Amino acid sequence: MTDNYLLLGAKKRLIEELRQKGISDENVLQAFDKVERHLFVESFLWNKAYDNVALKLLNGQTISHPYTVAFQSQLLQIKKGEKVLEIGTGSGFQAAILSAMGANVYSVERQQMLYERTRKLLSKLDPSIVMYYGDGFLGFPRFAPYDKIIVTCGAPNVPMSLMDQLKVGGIMVIPVGDESQTMKRLTKVDADNFEEEVFGDFLFVPMLKDRVKRQ
Numbered sequence: 001m002t003d004n005y006l007l008l009g010a011k012k013r014l015i016e017e018l019r020q021k022g023i024s025d026e027n028v029l030q031a032f033d034k035v036e037r038h039l040f041v042e043s044f045l046w047n048k049a050y051d052n053v054a055l056k057l058l059n060g061q062t063i064s065h066p067y068t069v070a071f072q073s074q075l076l077q078i079k080k081g082e083k084v085l086e087i088g089t090g091s092g093f094q095a096a097i098l099s100a101m102g103a104n105v106y107s108v109e110r111q112q113m114l115y116e117r118t119r120k121l122l123s124k125l126d127p128s129i130v131m132y133y134g135d136g137f138l139g140f141p142r143f144a145p146y147d148k149i150i151v152t153c154g155a156p157n158v159p160m161s162l163m164d165q166l167k168v169g170g171i172m173v174i175p176v177g178d179e180s181q182t183m184k185r186l187t188k189v190d191a192d193n194f195e196e197e198v199f200g201d202f203l204f205v206p207m208l209k210d211r212v213k214r215q
Contacts, residue, residue: 007038010050017052018070025074031100032070037063039125040091061114061205063091064152068202070097072150075173075185075199078103082147085165087136088207092118094152095129105129106143108136136207139165146170154181154204163188175204 015032023029038049040063045055054062072094078084080102086095089109099105107129109115115133122129132140136151137159144165151162151174158174166172166188175181183199 007036007046007050011037014050014052014066018067021067023067023070023074025077027078027101028070028073028097031073031097032066034100035093035096037066037093040093040096040121057091057114061090061111063093064204069094071199072152072173072183073097073101075183076148076150076171078148083143083145084148084150085140085143085146085162086150086152087139087162088152089118089131090114090152092122092125092129094150095122095131096126098150099126099129103148106132106140106146108132108134108140110134110136137161141165148172149174151175151207152204153207154178155207158184158186163194175202177201178206 015029018029038046041049041055048055052066054065057063078098078101082103084098084103084105086105086107089095089107095105095107109118109131112133119131122131139162145167146165147167147170149162149166149172154175154177156178158176162172168188168190170188172186175183181202181204183202185197185199187195189195
């Protein structure tokens with residue numbers, strides 16, 4: 001019980017820190033209040049789960065800084081019932097935040113061990129999230145088009161296959177670059193054109209193209 005109170009207090013402090021850092025979308029902040037971040041990391045890391053830091057996962061992957069998750073989520077401008085594609089499921093925390101914001105989430109992960117672990121976790125915590133094991137560069141065309149697309153790994157460029165799966169008027173949030181990335185928000189104006197906004201530099205694990213065994 002003491003641990004629960006400590007974790008609750010740490011979560012409240014994190015949400016206040018996010019406010020101070022400029023996260024003003026109440027839908028994002030309420031989602032952070034609903035989703036238990038400590039459940040997405042190993043138990044020995046629970047004491048750090050609500051610190052604004054990235055934490056190590058399987059296969060050299062990470063669970064992103066809470067601020068990064070909040071920042072990308074805010075840029076998406078989620079409305080309830082929207083269909084959202086996530087590239088890079090990772091721990092599943094970002095997908096859970098989007099779902100708590102009211103989105104219908106479809107998420108792609110290419111690391112098989114991580115996919116299997118996260119699929120089991122999300123099946124218990126939020127079975128509404130649809131996961132897919134596959135190449136993020138190819139997206140998830142089966143359920144396209146999407147209202148919003150979020151990429152949670154560093155892309156060398158903007159994959160046109162993902163833009164093709166975005167609805168006209170839809171938004172994609174994607175970090176683009178090699179060593180470090182520039183956060184971009186792309187709004188699809190029509191079938192061939194999009195508007196681009198830039199929101200500073202971030203550091204993500206790379207988005208890798210790879211052949212995976214389809215399920």
